[in-house]
Amino acid sequence: MPVTSRPATILEVARDAGVSKTSVSRYYSGERERLSASMQQRIVQAAERLGYQPNPMARGLKGGPSGLVGMLVADIRNPFSVAVMHGVEQACRRQGLSLMVCNTDNDPTLEHRNLSLLTSYRIEGLIVNAAGRHGDALAELAGDGLPLVLLDRSLEGIDADEVGLDNDRAIDMALDHLTEQGYRRVLFVTEPPARASSRQARMARFEANHASHGLEGEVLSLELGDTAGLDHGLSAFLDTSDGHPAAILCGNGQVTLAVTRALQARRIPLGDTGLMGIDELDWCQLVTPGITTLAQPTDAIGQAAVDRLRARQAERATPEPRHERFTPTLIPRASTCRSGTEDLDTTPDETRP
Amino acid sequence: MPVTSRPATILEVARDAGVSKTSVSRYYSGERERLSASMQQRIVQAAERLGYQPNPMARGLKGGPSGLVGMLVADIRNPFSVAVMHGVEQACRRQGLSLMVCNTDNDPTLEHRNLSLLTSYRIEGLIVNAAGRHGDALAELAGDGLPLVLLDRSLEGIDADEVGLDNDRAIDMALDHLTEQGYRRVLFVTEPPARASSRQARMARFEANHASHGLEGEVLSLELGDTAGLDHGLSAFLDTSDGHPAAILCGNGQVTLAVTRALQARRIPLGDTGLMGIDELDWCQLVTPGITTLAQPTDAIGQAAVDRLRARQAERATPEPRHERFTPTLIPRASTCRSGTEDLDTTPDETRP
C-alpha cells in the first residue's frame, strides 16, 4: 500500500474488483454494512493491490465529510498552547480525525488568512486559541453551523462553546496559597488584558478578591517585551517595604518567565519575596529554589475541546453554548516559602517526565 | 469579503462580471497579464461583491498548484522543533505558501498516516523532521518528484536535501570551550542515536575528537524517561573522581533538561562540575548559575528549508541533493566556569526576548 504519486482512483479499484464505483464509494464512506461480504472482500483486495486511498479533495468537493478539524493558535511558541494542542491532537486521533493547525503569530491579518485557509478545506470543526479581533468572521462561521470551540478565550458577540481554565478558581487558589504562606502584599503581573478574555478574568478576580483574603493587592499590566516597565514596576512594588511580606503572582507562563528574569537580574532571592505563576513549565522546578505554579490540565482541556466539537456536530440543533472550566493543580515549591517557615519542597519533583 | 458558508463559485463571479469562467480562472491562476485591464476590473469587482474565494479542493482535484507545504514533526513538544517550525512558517508566509503541520508523536504509524494525509492534499513540498522509519514511503515520494527537505536528520536511502546544524562543528566548539575552561573529562549524554542521524553524528564526532582535545570522554546513551539510568550513569561518571575536572555535554535540549534535573536532585553545583548543552532554551539562563549552550539558528534553518523546497520546485531536473549546515552560537554561562576561574556571566543575558 504505497503512498504513490498517481494514486489509484475509485474507478480503477471498481474495475479491478469487478464492481461498480458506487459500491467502492460506499465501502469507504462508512456504509460497509450495506455491502455483501463477498463484495467487501473483493473491494479490499483490489484496493490493497492498487494501493488505493480515497482522495479527500474530490471528496471535499462533493461535500462529503472531511474528517478534518482546524485549530487556530495565536502563538505557537507559547508552551501552554503547544501543550493544549497536543491534547487536542491526541483526542482527534482517538476519534479518527485529523488536525490542521495554523499559527497566527498574534497577527490579525494572518489570523484571517488562516481562517479562510481552514474553512476552504471544509473543516468539520474549529478550535480557536487566538486573539480573535476578527470576531465577525468567526461569528459568521459559527452562525453558518460550523462547530466552534473557544479555547482559553471568550469572544464578545460569539456564543460558542468555551473550554479553559477556571480562572476564578485559579486566582482564589493562588490567593489562598499566598495567604497561607504568610504573604500580605501581592502584585499581579499580567499581559495587557484587552486582547484576551482569560487575562481579563484573572485580573478582575484578583482585583475583586485580594482584599477579602486580607491581602494588599496591586496590578501591573504590560507587554512582554517591556523589560524596562517590568523592572520599574517590580521596583516600585518591592521597594515599598512596609515590612509586610510581598509576593508576585504571574498571570501566565510567559509572564512568569519575564518576571523570573527580572528578579534574577535584581538578584532578589525567591521565597522571602514570593513568586507564583499560572501555568506549569519545564523549568519552574529547576529555578532555585523552585517556583510555585498552578498547573493547567492541558491534555484534559484539549480533549474537552474536541469533545465539544463532536457534541456540536452530533446535535444538529444548536443548543445554548456550554462553558467548560477546569480546575488547576497547585504545585507548591519554595518560591512561596518564606524563611522561617518549614521547607515546602526542596527535593525536585517529577511532575513532568 | 466574508468567509461565507456557501462561497460563491467561479461561475457566479463570471456571470456577475459578464465574462466567462475561463477568464475568472485565469485571473486567479496568476495569468492576469493575459487579461485586458477592463476585464480584470470587472472580475475583481464581481469577486469582491460576491466574496469569492477560489476553492482549493476543486483546484487540487484538477491538479493545479495547491500553495501548500507540508511539515512532519516528530515531537511538537520539543521546543527546538517548534522554533524551527516557526521559522519555516515565516518563510512560507513570505513566499505566499501555507503550511500544514502534522505531529507524529514519534509514532511510525502516525507518521505514515500523516504522510498520506499531507500527500493527499497535494502539497507542493514536504519538510520532514521525524524519525522516518518509513523511509521507503518518503523515498518513493521523493522519487515521484515531490520536493523533500530533511530537517536535522539524514535518512539512509534517501537522497534529499538536508538542512540542519553543523553537528561536527558544534561538537568541536563544545569540546574547544570545555577544554578552554579547564575540564579534562567529559560525559556526552544523548538520546539513543539509532533513530536520528543528528544524534549519531554528534556522538560520532564526540567519540572521534575528544581525545585530540586532550579530553577523556565517555558516552551515555539512554531514553529520556530513564531517570534511573541517568542517575546511575551520572553517578558512575562523577564518582570516578580522579581529581580531573569533569563536565557533562548534553546532546540536545531535552537531554539538558533531564540532566539538569538529575544534577539538582543530587545537589551537585554547576560550574565545578561543568554542564553544557546543545540547543538554547528559555530557562538555560535562569537555572543557577546559568547553563552554557550552543544555540541553533532556528529561524535561519527554517528559512533555509523552505528555500531548498522552492529551489527544487523551480528546477525541474533533480540535481544532486544539497546539504546545508548551520553553525551554532556559543552562549557561555557560568555552568562551564570552574571556581577559581573568572566569572563568565553571572549577570543575566538578554538572548531571548
Next chain:
DNA sequence: GTATCGAATGGGAACGTTCCCATCGTAGGC
C-alpha cells in the same frame, strides 16, 4: 485584398468523489 498571426476570450471536457435514482433479484404475503 487576402493570408497570417497573436492577443483576448469562451466552450467544454476532464479531475475523483458522492449521492440520487434506477434496476434487478428474491422472499414473503395473499
Next chain:
DNA sequence: GCCTACGATGGGAACGTTCCCATTCGATAC
C-alpha cells in the same frame, strides 16, 4: 403463482476548478 417490498448493486449527474482547444478580431505582411 402473482404482487409487493426490500436488499444489493450500478449508472450518471453533479461538485468547482483548470486547461486544451476553438473562436473572434484587429493588425501586420505580402
